[in-house]
Amino acid sequence: MSEKEKYYGYAGTILRVNLTQKKISKEPFPREWMKKYIGGETVGAKIFYDEVPPEAPALSPENKVILSMGPLVGTLAPGSGRTTLTTKSPVTDMYSDSNVGGQWGAEMKHAGYDHLIIEGASEKPVYLWIDDDTVEIRDAEHLWGTTTWQTDDSIKSELGDGTIQVACIGPAGENLSSAACFIINRARACGRMGLGAVVGSKKLKAVAVRGTRGIQIAHPEKFIKECRKLFDKILNDGMYKMISTGSLNIADLPWPGTPSKTEPLMRYAHSSEHVIDTYDEISCKNVKEKVWDRDLACFNCPIHCGNWSTIKEGPWKGEKGEGFELNIQENCTYMDICDDVWFLPKYNFLCNQLGLGVDEAALPIAFGMLLFEKGILTEEDTGGIKFEWGDKETALKLMKMIAYREGFGDVMADGTRKMARRIGPDAEYWSKNIKGGEAIADFRLTYEITLAEAVSPRGACHLKGLSLYSVHAQNMNYLSQDYRDQLQKIYKSPAPLTLFDNKWAPYVTRYMIHLMSAVDSLGICAFGSHYMLFHAIMLEDLPELIEAATGIPFTIAELEECGDRARIIQRSFNHLLGLDIKDDWPPAHTFDTPLEFEVRGQKMALTLDRKIYEETLTEFYKICGYDEKTGVPTRQTLEKLGLENIADDLKKHGVLPE
Numbered sequence: 001m002s003e004k005e006k007y008y009g010y011a012g013t014i015l016r017v018n019l020t021q022k023k024i025s026k027e028p029f030p031r032e033w034m035k036k037y038i039g040g041e042t043v044g045a046k047i048f049y050d051e052v053p054p055e056a057p058a059l060s061p062e063n064k065v066i067l068s069m070g071p072l073v074g075t076l077a078p079g080s081g082r083t084t085l086t087t088k089s090p091v092t093d094m095y096s097d098s099n100v101g102g103q104w105g106a107e108m109k110h111a112g113y114d115h116l117i118i119e120g121a122s123e124k125p126v127y128l129w130i131d132d133d134t135v136e137i138r139d140a141e142h143l144w145g146t147t148t149w150q151t152d153d154s155i156k157s158e159l160g161d162g163t164i165q166v167a168c169i170g171p172a173g174e175n176l177s178s179a180a181c182f183i184i185n186r187a188r189a190c191g192r193m194g195l196g197a198v199v200g201s202k203k204l205k206a207v208a209v210r211g212t213r214g215i216q217i218a219h220p221e222k223f224i225k226e227c228r229k230l231f232d233k234i235l236n237d238g239m240y241k242m243i244s245t246g247s248l249n250i251a252d253l254p255w256p257g258t259p260s261k262t263e264p265l266m267r268y269a270h271s272s273e274h275v276i277d278t279y280d281e282i283s284c285k286n287v288k289e290k291v292w293d294r295d296l297a298c299f300n301c302p303i304h305c306g307n308w309s310t311i312k313e314g315p316w317k318g319e320k321g322e323g324f325e326l327n328i329q330e331n332c333t334y335m336d337i338c339d340d341v342w343f344l345p346k347y348n349f350l351c352n353q354l355g356l357g358v359d360e361a362a363l364p365i366a367f368g369m370l371l372f373e374k375g376i377l378t379e380e381d382t383g384g385i386k387f388e389w390g391d392k393e394t395a396l397k398l399m400k401m402i403a404y405r406e407g408f409g410d411v412m413a414d415g416t417r418k419m420a421r422r423i424g425p426d427a428e429y430w431s432k433n434i435k436g437g438e439a440i441a442d443f444r445l446t447y448e449i450t451l452a453e454a455v456s457p458r459g460a461c462h463l464k465g466l467s468l469y470s471v472h473a474q475n476m477n478y479l480s481q482d483y484r485d486q487l488q489k490i491y492k493s494p495a496p497l498t499l500f501d502n503k504w505a506p507y508v509t510r511y512m513i514h515l516m517s518a519v520d521s522l523g524i525c526a527f528g529s530h531y532m533l534f535h536a537i538m539l540e541d542l543p544e545l546i547e548a549a550t551g552i553p554f555t556i557a558e559l560e561e562c563g564d565r566a567r568i569i570q571r572s573f574n575h576l577l578g579l580d581i582k583d584d585w586p587p588a589h590t591f592d593t594p595l596e597f598e599v600r601g602q603k604m605a606l607t608l609d610r611k612i613y614e615e616t617l618t619e620f621y622k623i624c625g626y627d628e629k630t631g632v633p634t635r636q637t638l639e640k641l642g643l644e645n646i647a648d649d650l651k652k653h654g655v656l657p658e
């Protein structure tokens with residue numbers, strides 16, 4: 001291969017597998033995409049936009065599953081084992097993606113692939129076996145019906161290599177439950193928005209991979225130096241100690257305006273009657289002491305936020321597996337199941353085995369508990385099942401019913417928006433969703449949390465532009481005034497960063513969209529960035545690193561443009577399906593029903609203000625180059641970003657304002 005033909009950072013190949021035709025093909029990774037879309041998430045979004053018709057049903061053969069690894073995946077860059085799965089979601093019926101860690105993505109790069117496109121659908125269950133250049137579609141009838149852990153064991157045993165990396169679905173994906181995820185390395189999940197159901201609809205049980213090649217780096221010495229810089233930044237961050245022993249630590253911190261710990265951020269109920277007084281049992285401190293045995297890391301990650309857990313007491317004694325992060329704990333508080341530390345690993349293991357999203361399982365259950373309390377849902381509707389706060393046995397039973405779409409589990413399996421629509425308008429009012437995607441944090445706490453979750457293209461999401469600024473600012477006196485001033489400049493905010501003010505929310509959200517898009521496109525973990533470690537990887541750390549790896553020069557402005565492109569491609573797909581400004585608004589109850597709690601004896605009641613939210617959203621649209629009345633990108637913005645094809649599509653569909 002001549003010097004000109006060589007790829008640096010990139011493997012250089014897109015692997016395409018058509019399951020209908022049983023056809024496997026390989027395409028060169030287009031060089032012109034490198035500068036315009038980088039890789040990973042953004043290239044996944046581009047392929048998806050170009051190849052999937054918006055009207056294709058999520059569970060039809062016309063939908064595609066695109067697994068994307070960025071140019072830093074599988075290299076020495078910290079946390080560089082990330083993969084993005086892009087597809088149309090059966091929960092939101094719109095664009096969706098999910099980013100995951102583990103070892104699988106790095107193995108794919110080492111096998112020689114930047115992207116895997118899975119199209120069509122098989123008639124019978126199959127799995128893919130990728131062994132460097134050799135790619136086979138294999139029979140998986142014997143694996144259908146097994147859990148993800150059994151599938152992982154069986155494939156390794158039949159291929160005679162315990163080091164093979166396996167990504168697969170469990171019974172939830174097979175049964176087309178919209179709560180299903182795609183599980184990587186037994187415990188890492190492409191979760192949210194039912195992506196595992198799309199894989200299941202293709203009768204694809206698993207993708208197993210062995211990669212034995214290296215990745216060419218353009219300037220190895222410089223790259224090692226840049227990687228060292230980032231490792232140092234991560235290891236010296238004030239939050240490192242906390243995150244490196246699990247994201248659960250975050251829940252032990254007071255959140256903006258909250259009295260202590262998870263209250264009231266993490267409860268689904270809306271009145272102070274549901275104050276959780278047993279939180280200490282499931283606090284990070286208690287989990288660490290009792291449940292966790294040792295830390296675990298994804299590929300080349302210095303943070304090692306994962307862990308190995310064993311249930312040492314009670315009815316599930318002896319069960320063990322990879323541990324859990326913040327969401328498990330949050331979900332237990334939503335269901336008010338906080339009196340038993342052993343429930344956390346049990347619920348986590350069960351979800352992983354069934355291939356069920358931990359949020360997608362717990363939030364409909366918490367929602368059902370709330371509706372029961374309000375008398376909107378009764379045993380008559382649920383086939384005799386009574387929902388009660390804190391009932392762990394029923395929660396575990398319901399998780400299985402959601403995975404297998406059994407009984408009332410079939411109603412719950414489509415997420416709270418569709419569940420509420422089947423129950424009635426009173427139920428819909430209480431669902432904590434945006435665009436059909438479940439929200440984790442309560443919107444009523446700060447405007448930057450609300451805005452970031454509301455404008456996320458995949459439905460409410462804390463990983464698509466949310467800043468933890470308010471949490472950091474409130475805790476530990478962590479942010480000096482000097483640093484706040486610096487941040488104001490970095491975020492390009494005209495307003496100073498003060499707690500509970502909406503003025504800077506559009507600017508921090510835009511910065512975080514650029515940053516999250518860059519890390520997800522490069523294939524490094526967001527936990528090592530300014531998202532979680534406030535002084536760690538920021539946009540300005542990336543151009544030198546990218547050039548050292550790929551040989552392609554980048555500026556911060558070009559990275560920002562890539563982030564804008566990614567977001568616009570994702571939103572535009574949704575606009576073609578009718579997404580409009582009302583889809584960027586939080587649910588009505590957040591304006592009309594207060595979130596009540598007590599701080600040091602003083603009663604608090606938070607609601608959002610419609611006028612302030614409208615002002616925040618309009619400013620966000622303005623600085624992003626979207627039409628302020630519709631939220632659709634203007635032709636000028638699209639042309640500036642070289643997305644004329646999207647401008648033409650939007651025009652053809654009558655959604656682009658002239």
Ligand code: SF4
Nearest residue numbers: 101298301305525527
């Ligand atoms: S920070 Fe945690 S999730 Fe991210 S790559 Fe490291 S171990 Fe994996």
